[in-house]
Structures are given as structure tokens and as C-alpha cells.
Amino acid sequence: MHLKPSTKSKRSCNKLVQSEFDCVIVGAGFVGAALGLGLASCGLKVAVLDHLPPPAQPEHDPRGLALAPSTVSLLSRLQVWPALQAHATPIETVHVTHHNHFGSLRLRHRELGVPALGYVCPAPLLQASLAGALQAAGITVNWSSRLLATHATAAANELHIETSGTRAHWTTALLVGADGIASGVRRLLGIKVDQRDYGQTSIVANIDVDAPRPHTAYERFTTGGPLALLPLGGRRYVAVRTARTEDVAALSALSEDAYLADLNQRFGSCLGAFTQLGTRRTFALVQQRARELHRPRAVLIGNAANTLHPNAAQGLNLGFRDVTALLKVLTTARTNGADLGDALVLAEYASARAPDHRATSRLTDGLARTFGIEHWAVGVLRSTALIALDRVVPLKRALLRQVIGNRK
Numbered sequence: 073m074h075l076k077p078s079t080k081s082k083r084s085c086n087k088l089v090q091s092e093f094d095c096v097i098v099g100a101g102f103v104g105a106a107l108g109l110g111l112a113s114c115g116l117k118v119a120v121l122d123h124l125p126p127p128a129q130p131e132h133d134p135r136g137l138a139l140a141p142s143t144v145s146l147l148s149r150l151q152v153w154p155a156l157q158a159h160a161t162p163i164e165t166v167h168v169t170h171h172n173h174f175g176s177l178r179l180r181h182r183e184l185g186v187p188a189l190g191y192v193c194p195a196p197l198l199q200a201s202l203a204g205a206l207q208a209a210g211i212t213v214n215w216s217s218r219l220l221a222t223h224a225t226a227a228a229n230e231l232h233i234e235t236s237g238t239r240a241h242w243t244t245a246l247l248v249g250a251d252g253i254a255s256g257v258r259r260l261l262g263i264k265v266d267q268r269d270y271g272q273t274s275i276v277a278n279i280d281v282d283a284p285r286p287h288t289a290y291e292r293f294t295t296g297g298p299l300a301l302l303p304l305g306g307r308r309y310v311a312v313r314t315a316r317t318e319d320v321a322a323l324s325a326l327s328e329d330a331y332l333a334d335l336n337q338r339f340g341s342c343l344g345a346f347t348q349l350g351t352r353r354t355f356a357l358v359q360q361r362a363r364e365l366h367r368p369r370a371v372l373i374g375n376a377a378n379t380l381h382p383n384a385a386q387g388l389n390l391g392f393r394d395v396t397a398l399l400k401v402l403t404t405a406r407t408n409g410a411d412l413g414d415a416l417v418l419a420e421y422a423s424a425r426a427p428d429h430r431a432t433s434r435l436t437d438g439l440a441r442t443f444g445i446e447h448w449a450v451g452v453l454r455s456t457a458l459i460a461l462d463r464v465v466p467l468k469r470a471l472l473r474q475v476i477g478n479r480k
């Protein structure tokens with residue numbers, strides 16, 4: 073087992089390794105890693121654990137994640153952005169259309185006076201940069217580790233951890249569940265979720281296009297689900313094709329040429345012919361929201377708290393805004409000499425996050441459901457709504473702010 077060097081560790085008579093932390097984060101994904109970095113930079117004693125083995129060869133992830141300006145601010149503060157920026161493609165325009173219907177919507181960066189609406193970053197690069205920064209900050213991720221039990225007392229949260237068959241006892245002021253959609257922390261805390269299964273699956277792959285339009289991302293609502301094309305630079309794009317789950321086996325079995333032709337036919341000709349299909353990977357889509365965000369000395373962030381439909385590229389950006397808000401309340405608590413696991417501190421975090429969680433999940437859920445109805449009259453209404461959004465400036469600005477995570 074690896075523990076942070078500054079950790080007070082000793083062997084107790086029952087041979088359990090004892091360790092004390094300010095904060096234990098379960099989940100070394102994007103959100104858990106970012107929180108670990110932020111807390112360590114404030115001088116807190118942090119431990120991060122993940123149930124996966126050390127990523128010798130990370131699983132291939134073809135996604136390009138659209139990072140909102142709020143995410144770029146956090147990554148800059150964590151000093152991860154300067155190295156990533158060279159590999160991230162700015163999005164200046166988002167073009168929204170509806171297959172087989174009139175009307176379209178163009179969201180442009182200059183309408184909000186921002187340098188870009190967001191940046192597309194290859195997912196493995198973001199994960200590797202965060203992992204590298206954790207290592208550079210001296211935070212060892214405890215891989216192959218599971219939280220077996222948690223017991224909050226007035227003084228601390230007592231955690232039972234297992235790492236590759238070895239058990240340990242950790243105490244921490246605060247336990248953070250950043251362990252994704254099937255959060256074990258959430259289950260141990262007995263927090264229930266509300267879930268909506270969209271019956272949809274996204275097939276993600278990288279492609280080349282013949283006639284790229286730099287810095288423009290596309291969202292096309294089609295029968296079965298949206299098709300998004302995000303620019304990776306040059307001719308390369310990430311194609312996220314969402315389909316009804318029952319159709320996915322057949323789509324995945326298509327030859328590369330047949331798959332590209334189907335994609336091209338759905339998208340249209342504005343980027344020319346599609347070629348060079350990369351590995352396809354599938355993601356089942358649900359919306360899941362935790363009914364509570366905190367329990368004594370424990371809090372949920374990221375996908376453990378809210379998993380969203382990816383139609384508006386909001387999930388990770390929402391999770392990173394959780395990180396920013398939690399860093400703020402915890403650093404204030406620390407400055408004021410307060411207990412990091414104090415119920416008032418965690419309640420402040422939860423109430424600060426509630427409006428964003430509600431609004432963002434409504435946006436993605438509303439898009440998934442409205443564009444999922446296959447009736448001609450609803451199609452006309454949707455097209456009319458797209459035109460109205462495109463022309464009514466205050467409406468468009470409000471939507472833009474929501475999309476880029478700027479709620480002021």
C-alpha cells in the first residue's frame with residue numbers, strides 16, 4: 073500500500089495500518105483527481121484511492137471532452153491547463169440542426185464576448201495530465217483499493233480500506249465520494265438515487281472529414297438520438313452517434329465503410345466525406361441524480377452525485393464545478409479553523425450546488441426527451457423553437473451561458 077509520506081502511520085496491535093487524513097477521496101477519475109490536486113495545493117493531507125489496478129495501459133477512450141470555460145479556469149488554477157492547451161481545440165461556434173426538419177441554431181463565442189465556447193480535449197490526455205500532476209504533487213493514488221466501511225463520529229470518519237487483500241484503518245475529517253455512476257461510497261452511506269434510463273447508447277469513434285471547418289462543433293438531432301461532431305484539429309473529429317440501445321449491436325457490427333456511410337448520411341454533406349474510422353466504443357446513457365449530497369463527514373461529487381445525458385457535453389463540466397465549490401467551502405473552513413467535516417460546511421456546499429445541478433440536469437434531460445419524440449407536429453415545434461432561440465437574443469444568451477457554465 074502506498075501512503076502519502078507526511079501521513080502518520082503506525083501498526084496497531086490488530087496489525088491494521090492506521091492513517092490520518094484531512095480528506096479521503098474515493099475515485100481517481102477526472103473529478104476525484106482534480107479535487108485531490110486542489111486540496112493538496114492548499115496544504116491539506118489528502119489520500120486518493122481507486123478500485124482499479126494501476127493503469128499500466130489505460131483503456132482506449134476515443135472521446136474528446138468539450139471543456140467549458142469554467143473547467144479551463146479550474147484546470148489553470150491546478151496548473152494542468154498550460155500543458156493541455158496545446159492539444160485542446162477551441163470551439164468558436166456550435167451549430168445545432170435537426171435531421172429532416174427546417175430550422176437551425178448557431179451559438180457563437182463572440183455573442184458572449186468570450187475567446188471560445190469551450191475546448192475539445194482528448195479524454196486520455198486529460199486523465200494522464202491529472203494523474204501526472206497528482207504524482208508531481210506527491211499524492212500517491214492507492215490503486216486496487218476499496219472502501220469496505222465508513223463510520224462517522226463527532227471526531228472523525230473511520231474508514232476500513234482493503235488494498236489487494238490487505239486491510240487498513242484510516243481516519244479522516246471528510247470522506248468524498250468521487251467514484252462515478254455506481255458509487256460505492258453512495259451505497260455505503262445509504263443515499264438513494266433517481267434514475268432515468270434513456271434506452272440509448274452512444275457509439276464514440278474518431279473520424280477524418282474531407283472538408284473540415286475549424287473551431288466549429290456540430291450537434292444534429294436525429295431519429296434515435298443526437299449525433300455530435302467535435303473538432304480535434306485538422307481533419308480529425310470525434311463522432312458521438314447516439315442510437316436506441318436495441319440498434320447498437322447492428323451498428324457496431326457494420327463494416328468501417330458502412331458505418332462511415334451511415335454517419336455521413338445522417339450528418340449531411342457540409343464537412344464532405346467521412347473517412348478513417350477509429351476504434352468504436354459504446355456508452356449506455358442514463359440520467360442519475362443522488363437524492364442527497366452529504367451525510368455526516370461525507371459528501372458526493374461528480375458522476376457519483378449527478379450523471380447526465382452527454383447531449384450538451386455538461387457532465388464533466390458540472391463535476392468540475394462541484395470541485396471548485398467544494399474547494400471554496402473547505403478552504404474557507406480551514407482558514408476559519410473549522411472542522412472540514414462539519415455538517416454546516418457540507419450543507420453550505422450542497423445548497424451552493426443545488427441550483428446548478430437542477431438547471432443542468434433539466435437542460436440535458438429536456439433535450440434528450442424533447443428531441444426523442446418522433447411525431448411530425450413535435451418536429452415542427454422543435455424546428456420553430458430552434459429558429460426562435462437563434463433569433464431572440466436574450467433567450468440565446470441565456471442558453472449560451474448555461475452551455476458554457478456561466479450562470480451569471
Ligand SMILES: Cc1cc2nc3c(=O)[nH]c(=O)nc-3n(C[C@H](O)[C@H](O)[C@H](O)COP(=O)(O)OP(=O)(O)OC[C@H]3O[C@@H](n4cnc5c(N)ncnc54)[C@H](O)[C@@H]3O)c2cc1C
Pocket residue numbers: 098099100101102103104121122123124135136137138139217218219250251252253254255256257274276312355373374375376382385386387388389390391
Ligand atoms: C459518450 C460521452 C461523452 C461525454 N462527453 C462529455 C463532454 O464532452 N463534456 C463533459 O463535460 N462531459 C462529458 N461526458 C461526461 C463525463 O464523461 C463524466 O461526467 C465524467 O467522466 C465524470 O467524472 P467522474 O470523475 O465524476 O467519474 P468517472 O469518470 O466515472 O470516474 C470515477 C472513478 O472512480 C473509480 N471507482 C468507481 N467505483 C469505485 C469504487 N467502488 N471504489 C473505488 N473507486 C471506484 C473509477 O475507477 C474511476 O476512476 C461524456 C460522457 C459520455 C458517456
